[in-house]
Amino acid sequence: LSQGGWELGSASGASxxxxxxxxxxxxxxxxxxxxxxxxDLDESVDRREVPALKWHPRVLGEGGADLFPxxxxxxxxxxxxxxxxxxxRRLDHGVxxxxxxxxxxxxxxxxxxETRHGWCVEEHHxxxxxxxxxxxxxxxxxxxxxxDGIIVxxxxxxxxFDVINENHRRIVRNPLVLKDGL
Numbered sequence: 001l002s003q004g005g006w007e008l009g010s011a012s013g014a015s016x017x018x019x020x021x022x023x024x025x026x027x028x029x030x031x032x033x034x035x036x037x038x039x040d041l042d043e044s045v046d047r048r049e050v051p052a053l054k055w056h057p058r059v060l061g062e063g064g065a066d067l068f069p070x071x072x073x074x075x076x077x078x079x080x081x082x083x084x085x086x087x088x089r090r091l092d093h094g095v096x097x098x099x100x101x102x103x104x105x106x107x108x109x110x111x112x113x114e115t116r117h118g119w120c121v122e123e124h125h126x127x128x129x130x131x132x133x134x135x136x137x138x139x140x141x142x143x144x145x146x147x148d149g150i151i152v153x154x155x156x157x158x159x160x161f162d163v164i165n166e167n168h169r170r171i172v173r174n175p176l177v178l179k180d181g182l
Contacts, residue, residue, distance in 0.1 A: 026116075037080040047076055059158070101128065133163050140167040 034041065048055045054069040061067075078084075106126050113119045129135035140150060140163070149172040150164050164171050 037082070039077060039080040041077050043077060045076055045078060047074075132157070133159055136160060136163045137167055140164060140169055144169055 053059060054074045059069055106123055110121055113121050146168040149170040151172045151174050152160055153174050153176050161171055
């Protein structure tokens with residue numbers, strides 16, 4: 001199926017069981033990579049003192065202190081040392097002006113998409129966006145028209161709803177369901 005120059009389709013007609021096996025293989029690979037990051041995912045880090053938006057009473061609501069906020073993509077574990085070291089080197093530089101995309105960034109992304117997901121993307125299909133909300137607004141205005149529905153699968157970042165409404169699109173809720181641990 002081709003729509004607007006984008007090729008959409010199934011994973012080579014792979015059966016559901018083949019898909020499940022492939023996802024299990026990916027999960028094992030992710031677990032292997034995480035184990036190499038020297039990060040303790042079981043360490044408890046209290047983010048309520050930072051203050052982290054996902055734990056803020058404004059997000060959790062009255063009496064929500066015992067809730068787990070799954071609507072904000074935010075980590076509750078420390079970044080691995082390699083990431084903290086890179087950030088420290090950048091901090092030590094001391095100047096934080098506007099920057100261009102680093103050389104090789106797009107090519108690294110394209111290689112990663114192909115290697116990790118078997119997805120061959122042409123360089124001119126990669127667009128820069130300052131953040132996910134701007135990207136959602138641009139996608140809504142580019143690929144839909146006012147009054148169209150946009151599927152949202154809660155729990156999601158709460159601002160997605162605002163962006164969709166502000167672009168005069170309808171929210172079509174399709175909540176994620178946990179069934180048999182999947």
